[in-house]
Amino acid sequence: MAIPPEAFFLHGNLNGTLQQRIRQLVAEGIVAGRFRACDKMPSSRGLAAQLGVSRITVTLAYTDLVASDYLTSKGRSGYFVSASAPLQPEFEVGPRALAVQVDYAQRTGQRFSGAEMLRRPADWASFRYPFIYGQADASLFDHQNWRQCAVRALGKRDFEALTSDYYDRDDPLLIEYILRNILPRRGIEATGAEVLLTMGAQNALWLAGQVLTRPGVRAAVENPGYPSLRGILAQTGAAVDWVDVDEGGLPPDAIPAGVNVVFTSASHHCPTNATMPMARRRALIEAASARDFVIVEDDYEFEMSFLKAVSPALKSLDREGRVVHVGSFSKSIFPGLRLGYIVAPEGFIREARALRALTLRHPPGHIQRTAAYFLSLGHYDALVNRMKQAFKRRRLAMGEAMEAAGLQVAGQGGVGGSSFWMVAPEGVDTEALARGLHAQGVLIEPGRVFFDPARAPRNYYRLAYSTIPVGRIAEGVGLIAAGIARADRCKPVRPV
Amino acid sequence: MAIPPEAFFLHGNLNGTLQQRIRQLVAEGIVAGRFRACDKMPSSRGLAAQLGVSRITVTLAYTDLVASDYLTSKGRSGYFVSASAPLQPEFEVGPRALAVQVDYAQRTGQRFSGAEMLRRPADWASFRYPFIYGQADASLFDHQNWRQCAVRALGKRDFEALTSDYYDRDDPLLIEYILRNILPRRGIEATGAEVLLTMGAQNALWLAGQVLTRPGVRAAVENPGYPSLRGILAQTGAAVDWVDVDEGGLPPDAIPAGVNVVFTSASHHCPTNATMPMARRRALIEAASARDFVIVEDDYEFEMSFLKAVSPALKSLDREGRVVHVGSFSKSIFPGLRLGYIVAPEGFIREARALRALTLRHPPGHIQRTAAYFLSLGHYDALVNRMKQAFKRRRLAMGEAMEAAGLQVAGQGGVGGSSFWMVAPEGVDTEALARGLHAQGVLIEPGRVFFDPARAPRNYYRLAYSTIPVGRIAEGVGLIAAGIARADRCKPVRPV
Numbered sequence: 005m006a007i008p009p010e011a012f013f014l015h016g017n018l019n020g021t022l023q024q025r026i027r028q029l030v031a032e033g034i035v036a037g038r039f040r041a042c043d044k045m046p047s048s049r050g051l052a053a054q055l056g057v058s059r060i061t062v063t064l065a066y067t068d069l070v071a072s073d074y075l076t077s078k079g080r081s082g083y084f085v086s087a088s089a090p091l092q093p094e095f096e097v098g099p100r101a102l103a104v105q106v107d108y109a110q111r112t113g114q115r116f117s118g119a120e121m122l123r124r125p126a127d128w129a130s131f132r133y134p135f136i137y138g139q140a141d142a143s144l145f146d147h148q149n150w151r152q153c154a155v156r157a158l159g160k161r162d163f164e165a166l167t168s169d170y171y172d173r174d175d176p177l178l179i180e181y182i183l184r185n186i187l188p189r190r191g192i193e194a195t196g197a198e199v200l201l202t203m204g205a206q207n208a209l210w211l212a213g214q215v216l217t218r219p220g221v222r223a224a225v226e227n228p229g230y231p232s233l234r235g236i237l238a239q240t241g242a243a244v245d246w247v248d249v250d251e252g253g254l255p256p257d258a259i260p261a262g263v264n265v266v267f268t269s270a271s272h273h274c275p276t277n278a279t280m281p282m283a284r285r286r287a288l289i290e291a292a293s294a295r296d297f298v299i300v301e302d303d304y305e306f307e308m309s310f311l312k313a314v315s316p317a318l319k320s321l322d323r324e325g326r327v328v329h330v331g332s333f334s335k336s337i338f339p340g341l342r343l344g345y346i347v348a349p350e351g352f353i354r355e356a357r358a359l360r361a362l363t364l365r366h367p368p369g370h371i372q373r374t375a376a377y378f379l380s381l382g383h384y385d386a387l388v389n390r391m392k393q394a395f396k397r398r399r400l401a402m403g404e405a406m407e408a409a410g411l412q413v414a415g416q417g418g419v420g421g422s423s424f425w426m427v428a429p430e431g432v433d434t435e436a437l438a439r440g441l442h443a444q445g446v447l448i449e450p451g452r453v454f455f456d457p458a459r460a461p462r463n464y465y466r467l468a469y470s471t472i473p474v475g476r477i478a479e480g481v482g483l484i485a486a487g488i489a490r491a492d493r494c495k496p497v498r499p500v
Numbered sequence: 501m502a503i504p505p506e507a508f509f510l511h512g513n514l515n516g517t518l519q520q521r522i523r524q525l526v527a528e529g530i531v532a533g534r535f536r537a538c539d540k541m542p543s544s545r546g547l548a549a550q551l552g553v554s555r556i557t558v559t560l561a562y563t564d565l566v567a568s569d570y571l572t573s574k575g576r577s578g579y580f581v582s583a584s585a586p587l588q589p590e591f592e593v594g595p596r597a598l599a600v601q602v603d604y605a606q607r608t609g610q611r612f613s614g615a616e617m618l619r620r621p622a623d624w625a626s627f628r629y630p631f632i633y634g635q636a637d638a639s640l641f642d643h644q645n646w647r648q649c650a651v652r653a654l655g656k657r658d659f660e661a662l663t664s665d666y667y668d669r670d671d672p673l674l675i676e677y678i679l680r681n682i683l684p685r686r687g688i689e690a691t692g693a694e695v696l697l698t699m700g701a702q703n704a705l706w707l708a709g710q711v712l713t714r715p716g717v718r719a720a721v722e723n724p725g726y727p728s729l730r731g732i733l734a735q736t737g738a739a740v741d742w743v744d745v746d747e748g749g750l751p752p753d754a755i756p757a758g759v760n761v762v763f764t765s766a767s768h769h770c771p772t773n774a775t776m777p778m779a780r781r782r783a784l785i786e787a788a789s790a791r792d793f794v795i796v797e798d799d800y801e802f803e804m805s806f807l808k809a810v811s812p813a814l815k816s817l818d819r820e821g822r823v824v825h826v827g828s829f830s831k832s833i834f835p836g837l838r839l840g841y842i843v844a845p846e847g848f849i850r851e852a853r854a855l856r857a858l859t860l861r862h863p864p865g866h867i868q869r870t871a872a873y874f875l876s877l878g879h880y881d882a883l884v885n886r887m888k889q890a891f892k893r894r895r896l897a898m899g900e901a902m903e904a905a906g907l908q909v910a911g912q913g914g915v916g917g918s919s920f921w922m923v924a925p926e927g928v929d930t931e932a933l934a935r936g937l938h939a940q941g942v943l944i945e946p947g948r949v950f951f952d953p954a955r956a957p958r959n960y961y962r963l964a965y966s967t968i969p970v971g972r973i974a975e976g977v978g979l980i981a982a983g984i985a986r987a988d989r990c991k992p993v994r995p996v
Contacts, residue, residue, distance in 0.1 A: 020652065024877060031878025035681070072642070072882030088889070090881030104821030106794060108847025111760075112711050116854035123667055129660060140663035146568070151654040154866075156516065158647040164625060167636035167834035171619055185531070203699075203860035210859045215608050235858050264607075298602060325600030338663035340865035351604025358612035362731050363706045363859060364699035368867050369836035370650075381520060382527025385586030386568030393584070 007039055009046040009054035022057050026065035034074050034089050045075060045083040119235030120453050125442075129471075132445035133480030137423050137468035140338035144394050146387045150337075153377035157370055165373040172361035174201045175372035181379045182331075182345055190306060191320030192329065197350045200357050201367050203342040205304045205332035209267075210236050211346065211356045212300045212328050216265045217242035224259050224266045228454035228464070230274045230302065233267055246456035249273060251415070253280035256291040266292070269302040270318050272309075275454050275466050276425045277417030285318055292326045300328045304344075307336045310392040310420040311399075325349035333375060335422070335470075336388050343367055343375055395422055398469040398477060405478040406467075409485035414464060423468035425451075432491045434465040437484075440491070446483050503535055505542040505550035518553050522561035530570050530585050541571060541579040615731030616949050621938075625967075628941040629976030633919050633964035636834035640890050642883045646833075649873035653866055661869040668857035670697045671868035677875045678827075678841055686802060687816030688825065693846045696853050697863050699838040701800045701828035705763070706732050707842065707852045708796045708824050712761045713738035720759045722750050724950035724960070726770045726798065729763055742952035745769060747911070749776035752787040762788070765798040766814050768805075771950050771962050772921045773913030781814055788822045796824045800840075803832045806888040806916040807895075821845035829871060831918065831966075832884050839863055839871055891918055894965040894973060901974040902963075905981035910960060919964035921947075924984050927991040930961040933983050942979050 012029050019025070033039040046054070048062040055062070066083050069075040076086045124136045158166065165175055179196055187194055202208040209232070217223050219241035225233050227246040237244050242265075247258050253273045259266060268288070270280040280288070292299050301318045319329035325348075332344035346356060360366070378384050402424060406413060415425035428434055434450040441448055451464025472480065508525050516524070529535040542550070544558040551558070562579050565571040572582045620632050654662065661671055675692050683690055698704040705728070713719050715737035721729050723742040733740050738761075743754050749769045755762060764784070766776040776784070788795050797814045815825035821844075828840035842852060856862070874880050898920060902909060911921035924930055930946040937944055947960030968976065 020873075020877075028877050031881065032681075035878065035881050069878075072645070072879065073885060074878065074882060088885065090878070090885040101819050102821060102845075103819065104845045104847070105789070106792075106821050106845065106847075108821075108845060108851070111794070112848065112851045113714070114851060116711070116851045116858060119854060119858060121667065121854075121857060124665075126666075126669060138665055140659075142659050142663075145659075145663065147654075147656065147659065149568070151651070154654055155647070155651060158643075158650055160643065163636075163638050163641075163643065165836075167638075167641065167836045169620075169634055169830070169835035170622075171617065173622060185528075206858075207860040215612070218609070232858065239858065293601070296602075298607070323597050323599065325598060325602050325604075334665070339665035340661075340663045342861060342864045349598075349600045349602065349604060351600070351602075352608065355604070355608045355610060355612045358615060358617075361617060362612060362615060362702075362728065362735065364703040365838060368838045368864060371864050371867070377516075380528075381516070381524050382531065382565075382570060382586070383568065385527065385531050386570065389569060389584065389586040 005040070006044040007046060009050040011038075012046070012051060012054060014055055022061050023065045023068070026051075026055065026057070026062060027068055030065070030069055031074055031090075034085055035091065037091065039085050041085055041087045041089060043085045045085070047082060115239070119238060120231060121235065122231055122449070122453060124447070128447055131447050133476055133483065134447045134471050135449070135467040135469070135480060135484075136447045137449060137466060137470065138334065138339055139471050140340070141394075141471045143473065144387075144391050145338060146383055146390070149381070149383040150374070150378060153381065153383065154370070154374045156377055157373040162373055165369045168369055170366045170369060172357050172366065174366060175369060175376060178372045178376040178379075181376055185379065186331065187347060190303065190329075190331075191316030192347060194347050198347055198353055200346045200353050200360065201372060202344045202346060202360070203364065203367055204334050204339065205302060205330050205344045206232060207342075207360075208330040208332070208344045208346045209233060209300070209302060211359055212330065213237055213240050213242075214359055215352060215355045216298060216300070216328070221265065222260075222263045224263045226254050226268060226273065227456045228275055228451065229267070230269065231453040234457075249276060249278060251278055252284050253278040254288070256284065256288045259291065259295075259297075261295070263295075263297050265298050265300060267300045267302065268318075269304065271303050271315065272305040272417060272419070272421050273415075274302070274304070275423070275451065276415030277421045277423065278415060279315065279417050279419050282315055285315070285321060289318065289321045289326070293324055298326050298328065300330065302330045304330070304332045305335050305421060306331075307388045308392060308395060308420050308422055310396045312419045314419060319347060328352060336384065336391070337375065337378070341371060341375065343371060392420070394474075395420065395469065398472065398474050401474050401477040402467065402469050402481065405481035408478075409481050411481065411485055411488070422470040423466050426465050426467055428463045428465065428488050429492045430463055432488055433462045435462065437465070437487050437491050441484060441487050444483050444487075446480055446487075448484060501536070502540040503542060505546040507534075508542070508547060508550060510551055518557050519561045519564070522547075522551065522553070522558060523564055526561070526565055527570055527586075530581055531587065533587070535581050537581050537583045537585060539581045541581070543578060611735070615734060616727060617731065618727050618945070618949060620943070624943055627943050629972055629979065630943045630967050631945070631963040631965070631976060631980075632943045633945060633962060633966065634830065634835055635967050636836070637890075637967045639969065640883075640887050641834065642879055642886070645877070645879040646870070646874060649877065649879065650866070650870045652873055653869040658869055661865045664865055666862045666865060668853050668862065670862060671865060671872060674868045674872040674875075677872055681875065682827065683843065686799065686825075686827075687812030688843060690843050694843055694849055696842045696849050696856065697868065698826075698840045698842060698856070699860065699863055700830050700835065700840045701798060701826050702728060703838070703856075704826040704828070704840045704842045705729060705796070705798060707855055708826065709733055709736050709738070710855055711848060711851045712794060712796070712824070717761065718756075718759045720755050720762045722764060722769065723952045724771055724947065725763070726765065727949040730953075745772060745774060747774055748780050749774040750784070752780065752784045755787065755791075755793075757791070759791075759793050761794050761796060763796045763798065764814070765800065767799050767811065768801040768913060768915070768917050769911075770798070770800070771919070771947065772911030773917045773919065774911055775811065775913050775915050778811055781811070781817060785814065785817045785822070789820055794822050794824065796826065798826045800826070800828045801831050801917060802827075803884045804888060804891060804916050804918055806892045808915045810915060815843060824848060832880065832887070833871065833874070837867060837871065839867060888916065890970075891916065891965065894968065894970050897970050897973040898963065898965050898977065901977035904974075905977050907977065907981055907984070918966040919962050922961050922963055924959045924961065925988045925991075926959055928984055928987045929958045931958065933961070933987050936987070937980060937983050940979050940983075942976055942983075944980060
């Protein structure tokens with residue numbers, strides 16, 4: 005049968021080049037069974053006329069389809085659907101008659117969906133004032149060199165790195181670079197057996213939580229602190245002690261007796277941005293030794309230190325193997341990469357590696373190899389440098405705008421970072437505030453989820469400047485101040 | 501200070517183009533602090549002479565380094581290290597004085613490292629006869645089109661898909677393609693809320709194990725069956741019932757009373773390749789309904805059906821929401837991708853999604869988007885088609901060679917796949933056999949790990965043909981037969 009040119013039209017669901025879209029139309033028609041083996045394709049001239057494209061575009065698409073055996077070319081007779089073209093098996097998919105008879109809520113105990121989680125709207129990039137934390141800024145990212153490294157990692161020479169099942173192993177190139185170049189910046193010396201790659205810091209903290217805690221183990225976490233930790237520890241069944249932080253981060257003396265594991269973000273405390281002073285770091289390490297606890301150090305943002313020199317990591321002071329160090333490329337490259345690492349004694353890494361293999365095997369090889377190139381060619385350092393300069397300008401603009409608008413900073417740290425920790429007048433509910441501002445194109449992060457749920461204040465919030473252009477800062481801050489003033493006037497009067 | 505050209509040499513640790521290697525030399529020297537701000541670089545002529553490369557190569561590398569602020573150009577005076585070049589903070593990393601004082605074996609309970617795991621040597625590709633399962637074959641993979649799709653997914657338009665933290669979400673393009681084009685091939689109709697992407701089938705099975713089982717829950721697994729399931733269930737604390745399979749896979753009648761969850765690889769049983777007949781599939785679904793259990797269907801290899809038409813998935817027969825369906829792109833694209841999916845009722849997906857977010861958030865966006873393009877342009881179907889044709893030829897060659905050599909097949913299934921399940925004479929230990937063959941360049945997979953450890957025979961093994969060229973099959977099979985003959989002669993005489 006000859007397929008008429010009218011069987012094809014470039015509908016809106018397709019994207020890509022014209023050649024790709026024609027290829028897709030033909031391949032879809034064949035796989036779906038609309039075009040059958042040995043059917044004759046329209047002439048390139050006829051199809052070009054029908055689609056309003058050049059004849060050469062159609063010819064190139066056809067040639068491409070011959071290469072992958074969708075079509076065969078019979079010289080001057082034209083193109084035909086190949087007799088061995090891919091086919092989709094056809095089953096009867098009757099009218100959908102699914103009536104779920106299993107009570108999954110009861111059967112699963114809903115043990116996981118209850119955990120609170122930081123969330124940003126999926127369409128955050130379309131907001132005019134996105135004071136949100138942790139996404140990549142297209143205006144700062146070195147897209148061109150990332151692409152170049154990714155293309156290199158797609159080359160024939162890297163076929164194994166791209167396609168292999170590594171089981172529980174990692175890309176030796178990336179491990180080597182981390183050992184030789186990243187860890188020395190934190191004052192850390194380590195061997196390959198002491199490093200494990202993870203799917204971002206989230207996965208690293210999850211692995212640490214699973215390996216180090218279980219029912220009967222006591223874990224100390226910072227209040228306020230990284231919200232996902234709560235979910236991670238709820239899953240392991242550890243007993244959780246919330247320890248209030250001050251302007252120097254976690255005070256070692258406040259850690260209750262009997263704690264087995266301490267989670268801390270010493271270098272840039274999340275969310276207050278406090279940097280733990282060196283004296284306190286030493287005291288924490290000494291306390292770990294004297295009281296026999298292990299420290300999980302979340303070093304997620306050390307690169308963004310532009311106001312003062314960064315301090316060495318807790319891990320660099322560790323002489324007894326008590327520190328499990330977590331690093332991440334989410335803030336310095338981009339979070340969609342899902343790449344981080346753990347540095348810890350071999351006995352720990354062995355367990356974490358086995359658990360990672362059981363749950364997911366390894367981060368995709370292509371991602372690892374691309375990062376290795378991006379780092380080793382110096383693009384990473386150049387990018388971090390550029391981000392630091394931009395963040396410094398934005399931070400300055402934020403500071404000025406917030407002062408002018410009378411917003412109150414609760415924590416800003418002294419070394420840099422990418423956010424301010426803010427406090428609104430008592431009685432202002434920042435979750436309601438965030439909903440109101442959302443309608444005005446302003447995204448802020450309410451602070452409640454960072455606190456011990458038993459005593460969470462509702463008037464804190466976080467303002468990040470990692471994705472907002474400097475020119476919009478003053479206007480956005482002004483809208484926030486107006487929103488707070490409105491909320492402050494309307495807040496419920498406390499019964500006396 | 502002027503840096504002399506002699507400070508540079510192209511040592512063996514570098515790879516990439518000459519321009520990239522020069523860039524790396526300079527960037528590393530700056531970041532490491534060997535070259536300081538305002539140092540003068542060698543002239544392009546001088547450095548070109550030192551390195552034995554063309555002057556334009558050096559100039560291009562310099563220009564590139566200026567763009568990322570490692571160097572500045574001062575017109576005719578030449579190139580200088582930029583005053584704002586990236587710098588590595590320097591800490592004293594004293595001589596390593598780590599004396600681990602924490603007993604991690606005791607503290608972690610070594611709960612994870614004990615699990616048995618399939619392993620292949622990292623250098624399997626350098627073996628002449630790699631009868632191993634589950635790696636990608638460079639001679640079959642459509643590298644060019646994969647690269648093209650990956651490059652497209654690296655474009656400006658896909659910046660968000662590449663870089664975003666999706667939290668618990670997935671790429672809508674890939675989900676849509678799976679819903680519209682992959683699932684219908686298995687007879688499955690589903691909605692977006694019923695699909696979750698995973699880091700391969702391993703991650704999917706792990707999520708299913710975590711969500712559906714815990715202490716007090718009884719899970720049935722196939723004997724023999726997929727080895728990692730044992731580790732996954734050991735972690736959840738479920739009670740495990742091993743059910744012996746026959747030539748039709750898992751017999752529903754043999755599932756003990758009181759079981760809550762049944763794990764099965766119905767379409768291509770792992771490792772025997774048995775395909776469950778339709779009548780048995782219906783009986784299994786009916787048993788699930790009558791006895792109120794849930795089925796986890798591992799449909800990891802349905803694409804490789806080239807001898808007979810593939811049967812619809814168990815999931816397609818499921819009217820009560822009792823089947824959790826697991827699919828994977830590891831066999832049909834490549835395992836290093838780490839991409840698979842779960843199709844299940846919303847109540848299940850909600851829990852699995854929350855758990856995935858807690859453990860790793862989401863598979864990297866770039867991987868998802870590249871797969872979406874590769875699928876939607878028809879490259880996937882073309883690739884699967886090509887693999888099927890090659891596997892068919894290899895399977896034929898395997899069958900002939902094994903018959904000629906007198907090897908005994910224990911399970912081959914009727915639809916295709918990529919391996920044979922083999923049995924050696926009783927008393928032959930295939931783990932010792934594998935070690936002996938390893939020295940001769942032959943890789944085979946001993947079968948013990950597939951069995952219930954309490955009663956695992958030692959004379960089974962698996963021979964896969966997914967990565968071995970057809971021309972080497974007869975020779976490799978000959979070596980295996982000779983190895984078995986040797987082992988059979990030397991086997992310990994059983995005491996009477």
